[in-house]
Amino acid sequence: MLPLEDVKVLSFGTGGVVPDAGKILGELGADVIKIESKDNLDFMRTIGPDMNNIAQFNEANRNKRSFGVNLKTEKGKELVSRLVKWTDILLENFRGGVMKSLGFDYGNVRKLNPQIVYVSSQGFGGGGPFSDFQAYGPMLSAASGMLSIWAQPDDPYPVGSNSPLPDHMASKHAIIAALAALDYRHRTGKGQYIDMAQTEVAVSLIGEHYLDYTYNNRIAKPTGNRSTYAAPHGCYPCKGADEWCAIAVFNDVEWRSFSSVMGDPAWTRDPKFASLQGRLKNVEELDQHVRQWTSGLDAYVVMEVLQAAGVAAGVVQRAPDTLADPQLKWLGSTVELDHPVSGKRLYPGVPFRMSGAPPAQSTAAPLLGQHTEEICRDLLNMAEDEIQRLVKEDILHTPASSKEGGTSILG
Amino acid sequence: MTTKEGALSPYRVLDLADSKGAYCTKLFADLGADVIKVEAPQGDPGRRMPPFAGDVPHHEKSLYFLHRNAGKRGVTLDFETPDGRDILIGLVARADVLVENSPPDYMAGLGLDYAALRQVNPRLIMASITDFGRSGPYKDRKSSNLVDFAMSGVMITSGYPGKEPSLCPGTPAYDAASLYANISILAAMHMRDAIGEGRFIDVSVHETSRLGLYPWIIPNYSYAINPGGPPPSSESRLGASVYPVYPCKDGLIRVIALTPRQWDALVRVLGSPEVLQMPDWRSFLYRIGNASDLYALMLEFTQKYTMIELFEAGKREGVPIAPILNIQDFYNSPHTKARQFFVEVEHPVAGKAEYPGPPYKWTESPARIARPAPCLGEHNEEVYCQELGFSRDDLVALRGAGVI
16 A cells, blocks of 8 residues: 555646655655646646657656646636545645636635645745745745855856756655645644745755854855865866766775875875864865876776775766666666657656555656546546537647647747 | 644654754654654764854754754663663654664664564654665765765756866755655655554665756656667756856846747846847847857846846746845845744754744644754653653663763
């Protein structure tokens, strides 16, 4: 039995956060229905030429059924209202105010389903001047203080990462909120509304820098990869183009192992490097020596020889490294799924194991409206001719009726 | 002060973890669970992590520790000793959840693995966080937040092209493991209501950070593979080319203009200057290809405005523009104030300060920081005497023997 087999989730999700949350709830056994409209697509469906063949969308929307419906019609709203009554957990991350304009804000939804757990996840959260601002992950790292210190000290300005972090951390917080609220409901019979701010998730993850401000009045500046309690500590260039190995040496025992791996060159015997204090004080010079050693070696050789000596080291990895990683192979960390349009592709597996539970499930992302008819029949008890009439009237969307929808934003 | 209970108020969590699991149990504490942090008598190594309140190194003043352990109670215990082991078993009998992050075979060596602990408490849910996994070729390797982040796939995308990749602030790799541990514990708690017994959960930093922080990397690569063709290039650092950064009157902004419509909106935000109206600029790929020329052109216009003016104009015109706020800017932002995100916490040694609150507001069961991080052994008497029935004399003896 999967742990969440009896849990029903309705997802009004777009982009990264709510889709990722629904994906994980689905892996744990929940029945997750994604509400989609052909005329107002999840923007991740619009970042390539074919809305059903987008890597990021198809990753984030696994383990869900797609219910295609025109939310601007009264009939469409009525059908979704009936799904709301079926739902335990409603997740949404539309721009602030959008759910209200659709008539599915918490105030309305709780009238339909007083026990519902309703999790809203806006970039900046509700109840303030920025609550209805559009927000993508890269904006949130900027607006949360995280980006201001995600840099090397000599960078002209911080650029952080091309990843949408903190999106994929916020999604996990949304799941935690939803499951905890479900437990509360189980005990008390009460549903509730949870208003999560993705910027605040980012701040929570770097809370020590905020305490440095509130306790010490210090505004943190970028420190790159340097540490105040380990040296060497950073990414060191290795043989080849843009190849790096991260190395972290915390104490004197590790330092002696590290030196011996390098063959105890003369510079390592300089007393100024003998203690952590000395290595931290002379870190520029230290790093230069280490770079000299690593730059002639393959990054994987550096990792292996250091690990063999008990020093923490890891290659700065790319996607192909993940696929070849012996530990991840051992754990079975990737999963191949066959998607009707994209074919057989690799996706992240489920990164935890639970005793006595079958391996978590993973199903390919749905085509737009792939499960509309099945949901109408099985959950809404609708007759076949009514379903087909609503498809014809473009109130319901199926994969066949959505072919015209969706154009690339880059087009 | 509200008297409503938190979403997880009835539950007790034993926190045997250090930095790798601290965030997992903090989230439980924020939601009302009784989290008891069980530390070795010499203290969690996280207590020695800088920076410190008042910049004085002190085991009660590590800001990393204070933040991630706020809301928990704390006891000291050396469960490698026979008496300590018995005490831990007594605590396990009264707990719902145990979180630990020792090396793979350590707990089994002490007879404290899940097989043993479930004999004491069949409803116990135990989550073990390891660096690389409980088995497999990397099982005994050494790691750190930096090393795990390096292997996560995010680091190669962080920083400037050609320069050293940049570490994300905080401890993102550890926190990925903490978040997955928390999710799987809550899922096991949900199932426990139906089946009446607990579960063992196995989470590694290596796998959770790799699959959880930026899960799109794997399909991005897989989708680019053409059978018979050359291997696709994999993701690397794009620096400011995708999300350009521009200086403005009082700081920096980051712009997300991908579509022609978003670009048009950006041009309007900047007062529709003629030089930006050249049709070629509407193409995202053209802008990436001519990023430095564009940067030089844009400067003149972005610098006329403040961060917030551009942020608001972007919203009005339809292009996401974010202010790059520093720590003080975010703290002082009117939005942060309106949400009352920071909350005052008074720690007996480190003193009083505002802490980032839980990142969500709940209408029925409030999330809150109910107490400061525990001082070392602060709740020994409360837990050992009031709950396990030890006398004060027993505690003196246990302390003398180095058990607590």
